[in-house]
Amino acid sequence: MPETASSVAGAFNLYDATLNLDKSERARAQKRHQEITALLVASGLVALTFLQGSFARKTMRKPFKDVDMVVVMAERLRAELERPGGPARAMALLRDAVAAAYPSARFDVDGPSAHALQVTFPDLPFTMDLVPALAGDGEIVHIADRDDNRWEWSNARTLNRVVSERNVATDDEWVHQVRMGKALKDRYADLDLCGLAFEALAHDSIFVKQPHDVALADLLRHASTAVLGKILEPTGVEDLTEEWDDDQRRRYAERFSALSRRADEALRLRADGSEAAAVDVWRSVFGDDFPAAPPQSASDALAALAAGGITSTGRAVTTSRAHQPNRPARSWRAR
Amino acid sequence: MARPLSALRARPQETAAALMADGDIYGLRCARGTRVPAKGGAGAVLDLWLAPLPALARDGWPVEHARVFVLADDTAHAVDMHPGPRRYLHRNPGPLATLCLQYPRDDAALRWMPEDGLEPLVTSVHRHLMYEEAWRRTGRWPAEDAPHGDRKAPHRLRTPAARQAQRDWART
Numbered sequence: 138m139p140e141t142a143s144s145v146a147g148a149f150n151l152y153d154a155t156l157n158l159d160k161s162e163r164a165r166a167q168k169r170h171q172e173i174t175a176l177l178v179a180s181g182l183v184a185l186t187f188l189q190g191s192f193a194r195k196t197m198r199k200p201f202k203d204v205d206m207v208v209v210m211a212e213r214l215r216a217e218l219e220r221p222g223g224p225a226r227a228m229a230l231l232r233d234a235v236a237a238a239y240p241s242a243r244f245d246v247d248g249p250s251a252h253a254l255q256v257t258f259p260d261l262p263f264t265m266d267l268v269p270a271l272a273g274d275g276e277i278v279h280i281a282d283r284d285d286n287r288w289e290w291s292n293a294r295t296l297n298r299v300v301s302e303r304n305v306a307t308d309d310e311w312v313h314q315v316r317m318g319k320a321l322k323d324r325y326a327d328l329d330l331c332g333l334a335f336e337a338l339a340h341d342s343i344f345v346k347q348p349h350d351v352a353l354a355d356l357l358r359h360a361s362t363a364v365l366g367k368i369l370e371p372t373g374v375e376d377l378t379e380e381w382d383d384d385q386r387r388r389y390a391e392r393f394s395a396l397s398r399r400a401d402e403a404l405r406l407r408a409d410g411s412e413a414a415a416v417d418v419w420r421s422v423f424g425d426d427f428p429a430a431p432p433q434s435a436s437d438a439l440a441a442l443a444a445g446g447i448t449s450t451g452r453a454v455t456t457s458r459a460h461q462p463n464r465p466a467r468s469w470r471a472r
Numbered sequence: 473m474a475r476p477l478s479a480l481r482a483r484p485q486e487t488a489a490a491l492m493a494d495g496d497i498y499g500l501r502c503a504r505g506t507r508v509p510a511k512g513g514a515g516a517v518l519d520l521w522l523a524p525l526p527a528l529a530r531d532g533w534p535v536e537h538a539r540v541f542v543l544a545d546d547t548a549h550a551v552d553m554h555p556g557p558r559r560y561l562h563r564n565p566g567p568l569a570t571l572c573l574q575y576p577r578d579d580a581a582l583r584w585m586p587e588d589g590l591e592p593l594v595t596s597v598h599r600h601l602m603y604e605e606a607w608r609r610t611g612r613w614p615a616e617d618a619p620h621g622d623r624k625a626p627h628r629l630r631t632p633a634a635r636q637a638q639r640d641w642a643r644t
Contacts, residue, residue: 438527439606442599443615444637451498451525457640461498463595465637466582468562468603469575469618469627 142428145407148416149317149349151428156198156316162262166192166204169258169265173235177208180234184209184272189293194300195312196336198319203264205253207280207293209272218271224281224288227269228254235267251284292372299371300336308346315339317349317423318356321396324424327388333370333377338363340371350407350419354400361393396422402449402460409456417450474589477546480505484516487590497594499523501535513544518590519553522598524605536601538571540593546586550597552604561607562600562617571600575618577626581641582634 142148170188177183190205191197210218210227218227231254232244243257246264253266270278271288276295279288304311318335322328342359343352365386367376378386399422406415416430433441438453446459457463480487484505491503502521507514518540524533537553549570552558562572573596574583584596606614616634618627629635 432530433525433527435527435531438525439602439614442525442602443633444641447498447525447595449495449498452527453525461496461595462592463599464582464584464588464592464641465615465634466574466584466596467578467616467618467627467629467634468572468600468613470562470572470620471564472621 140428141431142416143431144412145350145403145415145419146348148419148428148430152317152423152426153313153349155426156313156320158192158197158199158201162201165261166201166263166265169261170204170206173206173265173267176238177231177234182211182214182230182234184211187294187297189268189297191332193297194336195304196300196315196319196332198316201263203255203266205266205268207268207270207278207291209270209278212272215271218269219288221286224269224283224286227281228267228283231267231269249283251282252280252289292374295372296370300340303340303344303371306345307343310346310349310352311339311343314343314349314352314356317353320423320426325392327392330364330389331377334368337368337370337377341368350400350403350415353422354397354404357393357397357400361390361397364389364393398460399449402458405458406448406454406456409454409458411448411452411454411456411459414448414450414452414454414459417452418448421450474591476589477542477548477586477593480516480518480542480590481507481514481544481546484518487516488518491590491594496591497522497598499525499598500594508541510544515541515543517541518594520594520597522594522601524602528602528605533602533605536598536605538597538601540597548584548586548593550593550600552601558604559608560604561613562604571597571604573597573600575627577622578618578629579638580643581638 140151142151174186177186186206186208188205189207192204208231217223235242235256239258241259245255246257247255253268256265256267269281273279276292276298278291278294280291282289315336318339319332338360339356341363342355368378369375370377399418403415403418406418413430416428420427420429433452441453441455442463444463444465445453445455446457446463447453447461449460475487484507488503488505491497492500499522500520501523504519506517508517520538520540522536522538523529539551539553541549550573551568551570564570564572584593603614616631629638
């Protein structure tokens with residue numbers, strides 16, 4: 138059961154904790170990444186590795202499903218791997234090396250994917266997805282595509298850096314706020330845009346350290362119109378909306394607009410001192426995993442009904458800046 | 473921005489449907505609009521089913537059925553459509569038995585006015601019905617009310633809270 142919170146900041150902190158990956162699982166993933174890197178480098182097959190995806194960018198939410206690991210193959214293998222069948226050959230080399238060190242590991246349990254050799258270790262609740270790559274210029278790599286038998290341009294390392302820079306600029310709050318934004322996907326089935334789109338929307342709307350509620354309100358306000366146009370991933374190269382149709386855009390815009398109105402109401406309530414009412418409204422945005430506000434008593438509700446407003450969640454408040462203003466009046470009778 | 477009463481008089485069904493769709497009135501479970509002939513032009517009747525606030529619903533407060541009459545000159549009257557006998561503190565005597573939502577000689581800050589539009593009117597009706605239920609349950613009206621009947625001098629505000637509300641909601 139989610140906890141109760143009477144302040145907005147407290148509620149967001151509790152909610153944040155429910156989205157964070159388990160620390161021990163994160164540590165195990167990092168340890169296994171280091172072990173596999175050491176193994177592959179020692180074998181002479183691999184020059185270096187780095188993590189990519191939401192785990193690398195720290196924007197992954199529970200449950201922890203997979204770790205994407207880009208494996209840059211040794212230069213001495215380049216000529217062999219650039220020949221037809223090279224991407225599949227790279228995966229076979231990695232598979233043999235990992236299998237020799239981890240005999241109980243299983244491979245591609247969910248079926249082969251184009252880019253990654255999926256490794257399932259019996260002692261880990263998540264998979265390690267090894268993505269073979271050839272070094273390119275600077276941060277660029279070319280990742281394997283065994284389906285199309287080619288090496289595909291990738292700026293995943295640039296993406297990692299850009300996201301990390303923004304996270305540093307916000308004093309490490311940004312990734313937490315992205316996770317909260319991505320959590321909306323679970324609550325609203327119609328928000329089926331990819332996780333990276335949420336990161337892009339956050340990158341275009343959250344620039345400095347600010348309270349979670351302010352940041353999320355900014356994100357939702359920006360998203361309500363941004364989904365009608367191009368959304369470039371944070372490196373500014375790829376338009377993530379290229380395949381969206383008009384109906385999709387309209388659906389996203391309607392949903393984000395509705396959520397944005399609620400978020401703005403919650404900000405007004407907090408600014409006017411109605412913290413519990415603001416928590417209530419944020420809970421209506423994020424759902425039951427968000428902490429509840431202490432319930433309002435009947436006598437408090439009746440007292441607040443004298444003048445002020447009624448929130449979108451039905452709480453009577455003394456501020457008129459709630460969703461539904463409530464002008465005072467003196468009831469009377471002619472006789 | 474609230475809907476003008478003229479919209480309800482011109483397109484009662486559509487306006488009632490829009491009130492529902494907008495979701496701007498908490499507790500509005502159902503709204504039905506009907507055009508009626510009225511002196512001086514078209515009027516409208518708006519039937520509303522209004523659920524109590526969550527804090528009151530937890531104590532078993534009922535969903536209320538109110539009917540609002542909007543006349544051609546945009547004056548409005550509200551009645552409680554509760555089917556059985558009920559006690560009221562602020563309801564006019566007479567066959568129509570309209571709810572006394574406000575004291576007409578109060579400052580405009582403390583009165584709904586036609587130009588405020590439909591949503592504030594519905595909010596006022598809803599609050600009144602919840603207050604009547606509070607009075608039936610506790611014997612107390614939850615906010616300052618005006619004495620019944622009228623006299624030469626208007627009934628003055630009695631409480632600091634009401635005087636403060638009049639300042640806060642002053643119309644500019």
